[in-house]
Amino acid sequence: MMDLINKSNNLVITDKELAGKNNEKEEYLAHLASIVECSDDAIISKSLDGIIKSWNKGSEKMFGYNAEEVIGKHISLIIPIEYINEETKILERIRNNEIIDHYETARNKKNGKQFYVSITVSPLKDSAGCIIGASNITRDITSRKNSEAELIHANKELAFQNKEKEKRAEELIIANKELAFQNEEKEKRAEELIIANKELAFQNEEKEKRAEELTIANKELAFQNEEKEKRAEELIIANKELAFQNEEKEKRAEELIIANKELAFQNEEKEKRAEELIIANEELAFQNEEKEKRASELVIANEDLKMAEEQLKTANEELESFSYSVSHDLRAPLRAINGYTQMFKEKYETQLDVEADRLMNNILKNAKRMGELIDDLLTFSRIGRRELVKVDVRMNELVTGLCSELKNELGDRTIDFHISPLPPAQADNIAIKQVWVNLLSNAVKYSSIKETAIIEIGSEIKDNEIIYYIKDNGAGFDMRYADKLFGVFQRLHSNEEFEGTGVGLALVHRIISKHGGRVWGEGKVNEGATFYFTLNK
Amino acid sequence: MNHDVDILLVEDNASDAEMTILALKKSNLANKLLHVKDGAAALDFIFAEGEFTGRKIEDKPRVILLDLKMPKVNGIEVLQKIRTDERTKRIPVVVLTSSKEDPDIHKCYELGVNSYVVKPVEFDEFQKAISNLGLYWMIVNQPPQ
Known part of the structure; x- marks a missing residue:
């Protein structure tokens, strides 16, 4: 491009030199015009006040304006507004006879599109050498940019x-x-x-x-x-x-x-x-030590236990024979008290006043009660001695049978029995029947204070055992004394409130314990009691 | 048959004996009753020994009411002796005891006891039981000839 500009500068100089030779000059001008016209660059000439004087084909192509559209118009037509100041400065420099070489700026096309150009602006002089305008050679450098x-x-x-x-x-x-x-x-x-x-x-x-x-x-x-x-x-x-x-x-x-x-x-x-494994190992080592300690402790404890067991066995045997013979031998004097009192009454009936009769009756009543106590104690002792024979007890049939028997004995009392199906258990048939009889008759007895007694019987299977329960809405009991429920001759109610000897629940406890089960009671005064016992499936 | 003794009562407890006798008396069954106070005396009577020497063994009582717990010779031993002797083994023996829990009940039956009666604590029942017993063995039952 530099070369091209130099060439055009040379052309201007050459123009000066050839001023006198008209023919040659015309030919040369035509030639020059042809070069200008054919150039791909936009070659524009303008006056010093910016009015466009010439507009070659390259310009038409580059800007989109025809020569007719722009000649006579101000050059600012193609200059974006932000570059207008530049043009003023360029024209200033042209007046000072400077050449602006490859100045990169931007121009507007007719369609309004802005594009990058490189312009070379040279002063145009008349034959006298006065600067009359400027030539712009404009090249589209958009693709290069x-x-x-x-x-x-x-x-x-x-x-x-x-x-x-x-x-x-x-x-x-x-x-x-x-x-x-x-x-x-x-x-x-x-x-x-x-x-x-x-x-x-x-x-x-x-x-x-x-x-x-x-x-x-x-x-x-x-x-x-x-x-x-x-x-x-x-x-x-x-x-x-x-x-x-x-x-x-x-x-x-x-x-x-x-x-x-x-x-x-x-x-x-x-x-x-x-x-974790290290911790677990340490834990295991610790546990092993503990276990060894415990094992040695257990050996000692076992020996103690064996001794205690033997002592217990002896004590139990002694206790059983004692309780048997006591109950056995107690009956004879009791029978005598009864008999002689009765005999006395019969013989001296006419001589007895009302008070004497009451005293005699009290003797008989107490003797009778003592007889009952002895009978219960005997039953208790018998169950203790009895060997259990475990069979599959059909609990459902057993309990429903007992309930309907009970119903027949109720007289005018109303009791609602709610019996959920009960699963069978491994137990001694006779002993378990005794358990249900005692618990059922307790529920019936203690619920007699209610107009409508409700007795609920059910069960729950937990792990390997079955929990049976019987619930009533009767007199209940104070939980503070729950530990006394299962003791022999222990009672939470007086004989006047509810008759009884205090052996029924002790018997239940003994039977269930012998079966390896547990028995416990829950209650609230005047709201009822629930008794639970467990048996193996 | 003409017996000196229809009922032999073997009872160490004086009260039980008195009440038994009273009960039998009420039913008019105590006319020919002999009360001995232990097993030794019972055996002496049955086998005509000791103070009963000279008595005829063949004059057997119609029933023996036998208590089990007695000093010296107890009821089981008495029963055993009676049952093992050809002369006496057919005599009806009724065991009277205080308790149905008695561990000897089984043994008594093995030895061929005719009846095993638990003496009720209540006097009325006791009287009834003894009276029924007396009536049965004295009147209803036909003894072996």
């Missing part, structure tokens, strides 16, 4: 990506030995990219050189521009390729980071487990 911008952007992008990559490489070096190898790979690749960058820088330099070379010739320029565009496109493709490769590398880096985290997590887990 764009290419430059893209290249700058691409380079910045590459520089940024390189920095990122280095950062990541450093992070990865720190992260893991496993990654070291791959980091090296990445460094290599980074080096390759640096080489590629250098290559690009070199190519840029080459391009700049070529750009300079392109200014040498017009035709050459067009060709070389095309070449440059092609190469720019190739570079864009290459950049895209690089960008793609970068992305791939980033993806791989991310995958590696995830893999690292996973490995780190697994290591932590393993360490945790190892720690």
